Amino acid sequence: MPGNDFGGANDFGWVWALDGWIIATGVLCAAAAALLGNFLVLRRLSLLGDAISHAVLPGLAAAFFLTGSRNSLPMFVGAVVVGVLTAFLTEWIRGAGKVDEGAAMGVVFTSLFALGLVLIVRAADHVDLDPGCVLYGAIEMTPLDTTPLAGIEVPRATIMLAIVAAIDAAFLLLFYKELKVSSFDPDLSTSLGIDARLMHYLLMTLVAVTAVASFESVGNILVVAMFVVPPAAAYLLTDRLGVMIAWSLVIAAIAAAGGHLAAVTVPTWFGLRSTTTAGMMATAAGCLFLLAAAFGPRHGVVVRFVRHRVLAWQILEDDVLALLYRIEESGPDDDPRGDRRVPTPTATELRPLLLTDPLSLRLVLARLRRLGQIDRTEENRGTYPAARHGLALTPTGRSRARNLVRSHRLWEEYLTSRAGLDAARIHDKAERFEHFTDPRLRERLDKETDAPQIDPHGKPIPTENPDPR
Amino acid sequence: MSLLGAITESAAQWPTWDQWRRVIGLADHNTRVVILGTCLLGAAAGLIGSFTLLRRRALMGDALSHATLPGICIAFLLVTAAGGDGKSLSWLLAGATVSGMIGVGSILAIRNLTRLKEDAALGIVLSVFFGVGVAFLGVIQQMKTGHAAGLEAFIYGKTASMTTDDAGLIAIAAAVSLVVSGLLSKELKLLCFDEAFAGSRGYSVVLLDGVLMGLVVIVAIVGLQAVGLILVIALLVIPAASARFWTDRMWPMALIATLLGGWCGMVGAGGSAVFSRLPSGALIVLVCAAFFFLSLVFGVKRGLLVRTVRRVRLKRSVDRQHLLRAIYEIVEATGDAAGNGRTGTPRAPRAPRAPRATTAAPFERLLGRRSWSSGRLRRAIARAERAMLVSEAGDGVRLTANGVCEAQRLTRQHRLWELYLITHADVATTLVDREADAIEHVLEPSVIAELESLLQRQAIDVPDNPHAESGQAPDGGQHAGK
Numbered sequence: 001m002p003g004n005d006f007g008g009a010n011d012f013g014w015v016w017a018l019d020g021w022i023i024a025t026g027v028l029c030a031a032a033a034a035l036l037g038n039f040l041v042l043r044r045l046s047l048l049g050d051a052i053s054h055a056v057l058p059g060l061a062a063a064f065f066l067t068g069s070r071n072s073l074p075m076f077v078g079a080v081v082v083g084v085l086t087a088f089l090t091e092w093i094r095g096a097g098k099v100d101e102g103a104a105m106g107v108v109f110t111s112l113f114a115l116g117l118v119l120i121v122r123a124a125d126h127v128d129l130d131p132g133c134v135l136y137g138a139i140e141m142t143p144l145d146t147t148p149l150a151g152i153e154v155p156r157a158t159i160m161l162a163i164v165a166a167i168d169a170a171f172l173l174l175f176y177k178e179l180k181v182s183s184f185d186p187d188l189s190t191s192l193g194i195d196a197r198l199m200h201y202l203l204m205t206l207v208a209v210t211a212v213a214s215f216e217s218v219g220n221i222l223v224v225a226m227f228v229v230p231p232a233a234a235y236l237l238t239d240r241l242g243v244m245i246a247w248s249l250v251i252a253a254i255a256a257a258g259g260h261l262a263a264v265t266v267p268t269w270f271g272l273r274s275t276t277t278a279g280m281m282a283t284a285a286g287c288l289f290l291l292a293a294a295f296g297p298r299h300g301v302v303v304r305f306v307r308h309r310v311l312a313w314q315i316l317e318d319d320v321l322a323l324l325y326r327i328e329e330s331g332p333d334d335d336p337r338g339d340r341r342v343p344t345p346t347a348t349e350l351r352p353l354l355l356t357d358p359l360s361l362r363l364v365l366a367r368l369r370r371l372g373q374i375d376r377t378e379e380n381r382g383t384y385p386a387a388r389h390g391l392a393l394t395p396t397g398r399s400r401a402r403n404l405v406r407s408h409r410l411w412e413e414y415l416t417s418r419a420g421l422d423a424a425r426i427h428d429k430a431e432r433f434e435h436f437t438d439p440r441l442r443e444r445l446d447k448e449t450d451a452p453q454i455d456p457h458g459k460p461i462p463t464e465n466p467d468p469r
Numbered sequence: 470m471s472l473l474g475a476i477t478e479s480a481a482q483w484p485t486w487d488q489w490r491r492v493i494g495l496a497d498h499n500t501r502v503v504i505l506g507t508c509l510l511g512a513a514a515g516l517i518g519s520f521t522l523l524r525r526r527a528l529m530g531d532a533l534s535h536a537t538l539p540g541i542c543i544a545f546l547l548v549t550a551a552g553g554d555g556k557s558l559s560w561l562l563a564g565a566t567v568s569g570m571i572g573v574g575s576i577l578a579i580r581n582l583t584r585l586k587e588d589a590a591l592g593i594v595l596s597v598f599f600g601v602g603v604a605f606l607g608v609i610q611q612m613k614t615g616h617a618a619g620l621e622a623f624i625y626g627k628t629a630s631m632t633t634d635d636a637g638l639i640a641i642a643a644a645v646s647l648v649v650s651g652l653l654s655k656e657l658k659l660l661c662f663d664e665a666f667a668g669s670r671g672y673s674v675v676l677l678d679g680v681l682m683g684l685v686v687i688v689a690i691v692g693l694q695a696v697g698l699i700l701v702i703a704l705l706v707i708p709a710a711s712a713r714f715w716t717d718r719m720w721p722m723a724l725i726a727t728l729l730g731g732w733c734g735m736v737g738a739g740g741s742a743v744f745s746r747l748p749s750g751a752l753i754v755l756v757c758a759a760f761f762f763l764s765l766v767f768g769v770k771r772g773l774l775v776r777t778v779r780r781v782r783l784k785r786s787v788d789r790q791h792l793l794r795a796i797y798e799i800v801e802a803t804g805d806a807a808g809n810g811r812t813g814t815p816r817a818p819r820a821p822r823a824p825r826a827t828t829a830a831p832f833e834r835l836l837g838r839r840s841w842s843s844g845r846l847r848r849a850i851a852r853a854e855r856a857m858l859v860s861e862a863g864d865g866v867r868l869t870a871n872g873v874c875e876a877q878r879l880t881r882q883h884r885l886w887e888l889y890l891i892t893h894a895d896v897a898t899t900l901v902d903r904e905a906d907a908i909e910h911v912l913e914p915s916v917i918a919e920l921e922s923l924l925q926r927q928a929i930d931v932p933d934n935p936h937a938e939s940g941q942a943p944d945g946g947q948h949a950g951k
Contacts, residue, residue: 041585046592047528054699096773097765099710102588103527106706107761113699114754121748221603225596232589267608275607282600289593293583301582 019260021143025158026222026256026281029139029214032165033226034252035172036207038245041231042183047102048087048204049227051109052211053220055086057116065119076212083208086112087201139218139277157217164213171206172245175199180241218278225282226252233285233292236299251292255285316364318404318435319354321373324393325401329459344377344390365391373397402462407437409455409462410445416456417449423456439464489743500742506636507734507753510692511704513643515730516650517684518709519723523661525587529682530705532576532591533569534689534698538602540568542609549612558634562690569686572598577678635695642691646684650723653680658719700750704730707757714768733757787910788841788849790879793858795838796868797876798934799830829865883909884934885920893923 033049040046056079063078086108093104142157149159172179182189182196189196207227214223234247259281264274294302327345351361368374374397377390393401411430415421421429437445442464454460514530521529544564548557572594579590650657659667660677668674685705692701712725737753744752766773836843850866853859858872868876886905890896896904 041589044586044588046588100525103522103710106527110703110754111758114751117751221600225600228592273611275604279600279603286597
């Protein structure tokens with residue numbers, strides 16, 4: 001819509017004079033909403049933006065009734081008053097009626113919306129006041145309504161949102177500490193002399209101002225999305241409030257700019273013209289959230305999965321080596337390098353003992369072979385129909401395995417002799433500890449348990465190998 | 470034009486008796502269908518809403534009804550592209566259901582896989598899905614084949630023109646909700662009250678959550694196209710929240726919410742049939758809201774009135790007990806010596822003697838006893854006087870015969886508990902008074918009996934004041950901070 005109506009110059013009808021302002025307006029709106037949204041998400045009030053966006057209707061209608069005009073200032077004031085009222089009523093019903101926060105919000109905003117609808121229907125007898133028009137500004141239309149500022153024609157919506165964003169930022173900077181304490185720990189804030197209720201209502205007032213200013217100029221879906229999605233994505237990226245706010249601003253800005261770009265370009269791929277910018281901005285924010293949820297450095301779903309997998313494979317590596325060592329040990333010969341009576345086990349024979357899936361085992365065996373820690377032996381002794389590929393430890397592998405088994409048995413000894421655990425219950429624990437035991441810890445265990453020769457099960461504890469890998 | 474003008478104007482349009490008769494008698498076919506449909510929808514939403522309310526997800530309906538928009542648009546686009554009628558109801562419903570279910574999956578995934586809370590999951594799904602839908606609507610609006618007007622009616626509802634088919638659909642959804650919640654009654658109860666326990670009993674919490682949200686999607690979708698977005702949310706939240714004020718049990722609550730939802734739907738739709746100018750969706754919500762506020766104030770279990778009365782009663786009874794004990798202890802301290810002027814001398818321990826009914830406690834000393842205002846103290850005295858427990862004597866207050874009995878009982882409770890704390894709970898003597906003060910009002914006879922046997926002091930009338938040996942009245946200082 002934006003460029004095309006004005007005879008766009010290039011393929012997508014992109015005109016900087018228009019699209020630049022649209023992006024600037026979108027970024028300002030997104031930033032203003034995301035700034036406050038951080039605290040809404042932390043206070044579990046994420047749906048408040050949505051609630052306010054519906055609840056302001058009676059404020060608009062009442063302002064219209066009282067002034068008899070569609071002048072934007074009284075409408076703005078009326079909407080903000082009802083927006084704050086929504087927060088107050090929700091809080092009152094929650095406190096006085098002991099109703100769940102979400103339910104209180106649902107009761108308040110649906111009732112106010114219905115009231116507004118009735119008022120507007122009455123007003124519509126006299127003048128055309130379409131609820132859709134009142135509620136949904138369109139960001140595409142913002143460059144049409146300009147006002148000169150320092151010699152440049154600047155859209156009024158951009159100026160208004162810039163002011164709102166500046167107020168929000170100033171509020172955050174001035175009351176950062178108070179907001180932080182009262183969001184995370186209301187009791188602590190009371191004991192520090194910070195009025196948590198006052199902070200709550202100040203925040204709610206600003207949320208109402210930001211929401212109303214935004215949907216008057218750019219439509220409500222954008223601001224509802226920007227209150228929640230960028231802060232939620234930022235919450236998954238960091239554990240620090242300051243960093244979270246910074247991330248939320250970055251994400252909001254990218255979503256706004258990228259959303260408009262997508263709105264103009266994506267439909268042309270299908271032979272259509274541009275689509276709703278606000279909707280695409282929300283969609284872009286959703287995509288960014290998905291990325292953050294998947295690849296966030298500490299809490300990302302994919303990252304956590306990969307980290308878990310890698311750790312599981314490392315442990316499986318250890319388990320394979322230790323198992324091969326124990327099989328060697330159980331052989332009739334004390335010297336593992338001597339004539340081996342016990343055939344080396346094959347991968348298929350190992351798998352049930354390791355309780356793992358075939359793919360993981362194959363990956364781990366390949367890696368161990370590449371590291372030169374195990375070797376494939378080819379044996380054909382007549383008892384087997386065909387050549388079987390057994391697995392055997394190389395000297396490097398054996399020294400790593402010795403240390404693992406040493407760790408395991410030292411831990412078992414320690415757990416029985418020092419921690420007083422029952423011998424039947426120590427194996428699982430030692431099995432877990434052995435993977436995280438370095439030479440220095442082994443040395444201490446050795447000292448603590450008076451350098452034992454055998455473990456509680458009567459198995460010999462291998463001697464320390466100076467060069468484990 | 471003013472608000473007042475608008476109101477008086479509406480009063481001028483009061484419907485005639487004939488209009489009332491037609492609606493109440495369900496004379497018109499259309500009115501019958503609409504009232505039946507909204508009533509069933511309200512009942513189904515009330516039932517499902519009570520589960521989501523107890524699960525602390527009251528706004529799930531909000532999120533999920535917004536989440537249906539992209540499905541509706543995609544279904545429209547696909548069907549149109551395939552050459553069909555894009556506005557055929559069944560395809561749109563199918564699309565709405567699919568995208569609603571994807572919304573359910575997303576909420577569950579965000580909640581279970583990330584560290585975000587419930588509300589953020591709902592907010593994200595709501596805004597992003599709706600944003601996607603709006604973007605699709607923008608595309609649809611440009612297509613030559615499809616004018617989006619029909620789709621918008623789908624989202625904003627058209628209660629007054631509800632058809633028999635719509636009502637039938639609502640009836641099916643209501644039946645499904647009823648059957649599923651009946652079959653899963655035990656599981657849903659566990660899910661609502663103790664998720665962890667439900668998990669430990671081997672129920673799949675995620676699956677149950679999915680079923681519950683699926684029911685919300687079904688109700689939301691049939692409601693959406695019949696009565697509009699906001700109304701569905703209201704019907705899912707308000708009847709359940711109102712029912713919560715009337716009972717503490719789940720099934721009675723679900724029943725009340727069902728009936729209330731049905732009733733509100735009926736009254737609202739009927740009202741809009743009478744006052745034809747008012748939008749029925751809004752009217753239904755306002756009826757719901759009126760019932761919510763009635764419940765909030767008058768609800769017999771958690772209503773404001775009941776809770777206020779309960780609180781005032783408790784406060785009064787505590788005040789009376791404090792008053793009686795204060796008089797008793799003051800008289801006890803001045804003791805039998807009141808006659809020969811040895812006021813304030815500590816009595817010999819282990820020689821407790823019931824104060825005579827004739828001795829009066831001066832008002833000033835009573836006031837200094839606790840941190841109560843003189844007005845509050847006077848009111849407490851006046852109430853006790855009406856109950857024939859005390860009588861005013863000049864500048865002081867004196868216990869009546871009944872009052873002595875009651876005061877003795879209270880003081881005994883207090884001191885038994887103090888002794889228990891000193892001997893069995895190892896609480897320092899200087900601290901026990903406050904502890905005992907907090908609990909003495911709720912001690913039951915059986916507990917007193919147990920205390921007696923524990924302390925093996927069956928025969929004692931009123932134990933000694935454990936503070937008496939230090940020669941000071943404990944309460945004056947101890948209570949100053951309260």
